[in-house]
Amino acid sequence: MRQRRSKSPLKVGRWLWFVFVLSAVLVLALLWLLVCSESFSGGIDNVVLISIDTCRADYLSCYGHAGRTTPNIDQIAGQGVIFKNVVTAAPMTLPAHCSMLTGTIPPYHGVHDNLDYRLNESEVTLAEILKDHGFVTGGIISASVLSSQFGIGQGFDTFNDRFDGAAADVLMVERKGGQTTRLALDWLGRHKDERFFLFLHYFDPHFDYEPPEPFASEFADNPYAGEIAYTDYCIAPVIQKLKELGLFDSTLIIITGDHGEMLGEHGELTHGYFIYESAIKVPLIFKLPGQNKAKEVEELVGLIDIVPTVCGLLDIAPPPQVQGIDLRPYLFGKSVVSSERHVYTESLIPTKYNANTLLGVVSDKLKYIQTTRPELYDLADDRQESENLISQLPQQARILQDSLRQILEESVPTSGPSSKTLLDEQARKRLESLGYVSGKVAEEFRFDESKKDPKDMIDLHVSVEKVHHLIAQKELAEARELCQEMLLQHRDYYGLYRHLGRICFEEGDKQKAQVYMRQSLKLNPEQPGLHFNLAMLLAEQGRYDDAVEHFKEVLRLNPNQVLAHNKLGSVLYAMGRFDEAVRYWQASLKLKPDQPGIEKNISAALARKQKRSLD
Ligand SMILES: [Zn+2]
Incomplete structure (x- = not known):
């Protein structure tokens, strides 16, 4: 016992x-x-998120660039956490920003390109989350691709997307960093006593590379680096203002970018087409209140991690659909998050050339790209992605391929929780747009390998970009020559006829322009942009009935196009169909509220209608 x-x-x-x-x-x-x-949820009063467009991570001096490109950002990084391995969800401005602000990837939020897409109201942005938690929210953007008409302004109390002096019907407008900074300083001054979230977007590093002096001279042999340096110079007064207002020590500052720039690598000059490292690696720096020591994180993270991390820091539950992870363990501790992270990235731009999509999964060491001829790269040993290891490492490729499939199946809403459930029409269409051929059940999906490989179409893409640029520069003869040269190899590519139409239009030959435009539409009748051009041309010639038809076609293909609503309203007004005109203008205001000119048009149409009834 x-x-x-x-x-x-x-x-x-x-x-x-x-x-x-x-x-x-x-x-x-x-x-x-x-x-x-x-310790931190109480310390953060405000959040400032700075997004630098077209910002290759390796062009910042704090990321190892040899030139002193970013002394001001370096200073912030010197007191904060710098993430060295950050992947964007798409090398394109609108889809990347949608991912940055919703914490979800394009197959989930549905925005795969600029212009013809709009972020759905049902998506939840960081601005909406913070507004719900008492923050006053402001956005200042520097390019019209992020205009509120594309849905990215949801949740912002004020969203400055008005570009002074720019004609309202120009699709691509930008403002210089200096002006963006002036607006930011003004906004901070007005909201200094409130709890705020400021989203600041700079666009200068985007092509063309034309930095102002002294950056033009200092970076004469690398003007892209000059634009990065100029943007860094523009950010300094914003940080200074936070200090002057006594807010620097209570503000969470995040500096990041939407995508990089290829600068000629793999044959691509700018961005949007390929998903190689130079296009998808972006900077990400978190400066927390009270933090004054630098910390570097080498582990792989994604742009989609910003939303859950900000939520975590503020003790807010992130929306359930968020696909990123909370990076707080990296901010405060050591590498406690699993290193087996797989981050998604995509480009659907090659589909414009009847080529396949590029769907990528990046792990700590490898990148798998699913396309007609799939690719696998060892990122540790081969940063240039010059040696495709797909046949040497089939098992590793298989793991990443499975992971990609899982990511997509989790992202595309099906009619039930299991991948075996039936796909509804919408889910089927979404998967098809990603390059899958459909069966009735999610499991029956197979990647379509019958289409051309994007690698074989890069020359056409680069030439088309060049034609686009030449037309913008009014170098029409050279643009035509290049188009005709490309036609010898690509007779079935609709875009070349479209550009020839634009060239004739610019030269004043409207008749010939129309012939080319109709030829282009024959090859691809589903181009909202081309229907728009044709409608404008017809309206100009007074052929209102035909113009109305093509404007309506634009809106059938893309019901969110503000400009088509506005122009259709104008044509209907000219035809004396005031009620219809008012309807389209009102729909336009619903998509983009801040349009004083359209409000005036509505008043004018209503007055004309009343006058007619009195007559
Ligand atoms: Zn961009």
């Missing part, structure tokens, strides 16, 4: 050991909780 009552030394030792481990775990858990929630 005695023996039974007293524990053996071995058992006592185990017991003590158990108590010790348990206490240690409890203490660590408590510390973790303190680190993750208590």
Whole structure:
């Protein structure tokens, strides 16, 4: 009995050991909780998110660029956490920003390109989340691709997308960093006493590369680097203003970019087409209040991690659909998050040339690209992605391929929780747009390998971009020559006829322009942009009935196009169909509220209608 009552030394030792481990775990858990929630959620009064467009991570000096491109950002990075391995969800401005602000990838939020897409009202942006939690929210953007008509302004109390001096019907307008900064300083001054979220977008590093002096001279041999340096120079006064207002120590500052720039690598000059490293690696720096020591994180993270991290820091539950992860463990601790991270990235631009999509999955060491001839790269040894290892490492490719499939199946809403459930029409269409051929069940989806490989179409893409640029520069003869040269190899590509139409239009030959435009539409009748051009041309010639038909076609293909609503309204007004005109203008205001000119048009139409009824 005695023996039974007293524990053996071995058992006592185990017991003590158990108590010790348990206490240690409890203490660590408590510390973790303190680190993750208590100490910082109270410290952050405001959030400033700065997005630099077309910002290759390796062009910032704090990311290793040899030139002193970003002394001001370096200073912030020197007191913050700098993520060295950050992947964007798409090398395109609108889809990337949708991912940045919703924490979801394009197959989920549905925005795959600029202009013809709009972020759905049902998506939840960081601005909406913070507004719901009492923040006053402001957005200042520097290019019309991020205009509120594309749905990206949801949740912002004020969203400055008005570009002074720009004609309202120009699709691509931008403002210089200096002006964006002036607007930001003004906004900060007005909201300094409130709890705020400011989203600031700079566009200068986007092509053309024309930095102002002294950056033009200093970076004469690399004007793209000059634009990065100029943007850094523009950011400095914003940081200074936060300091002057006494807000620097209570503001979470995040500096990032939407995508990089290829600068000729793999044959691509700018961005949007390929998903190689130079296009998809972006900077990401978190500067927390009270933090003054630099910390570097080498592990792979995604642009989609910003939303859950900000939510975590503010003790807000992120929306359930968020696909990114909370990076707080990296901000405060060590590498505690699983290193087996797979981050998604995509480009659907090659489909414009009847080529396949590019769907990528990046892991710590490897990148898999699903397309007609799939690719696998060892990112540690081959940063240039010059050696495709797909046949040498089939098993690794298979793992990433499975991961991609899983990511897509989780992203595309099906009619049930399991991948075996039936796909509804919408889900089927969405998967088809990603390059899958459909069956009735999600599992029956197979990637379509019958289409051309995007790698074989890069020359056409580059030439088309060049034609586009030449037309913008009014170098029409050269543009025509290039178009005709490309036609010898690509007679079935609708875009070349479209550009020839534009060239004739610019030259004043409207008749010939129409012939080319109709030829282009014959090859691809589903181009909202071309229907728009044709409608404008017909309206100009007074052929209103035909113009109305093509404007309506634009809106059938893209019901969110503000400009088509506005122009259709004008044509109907000219035809004396005032009620219809008012309807289209009102729909336009619903898509983009801040249009004083359209409000005036509505008043004019209503007045004319009343006058007619009196007559
Ligand atoms: Zn961009």
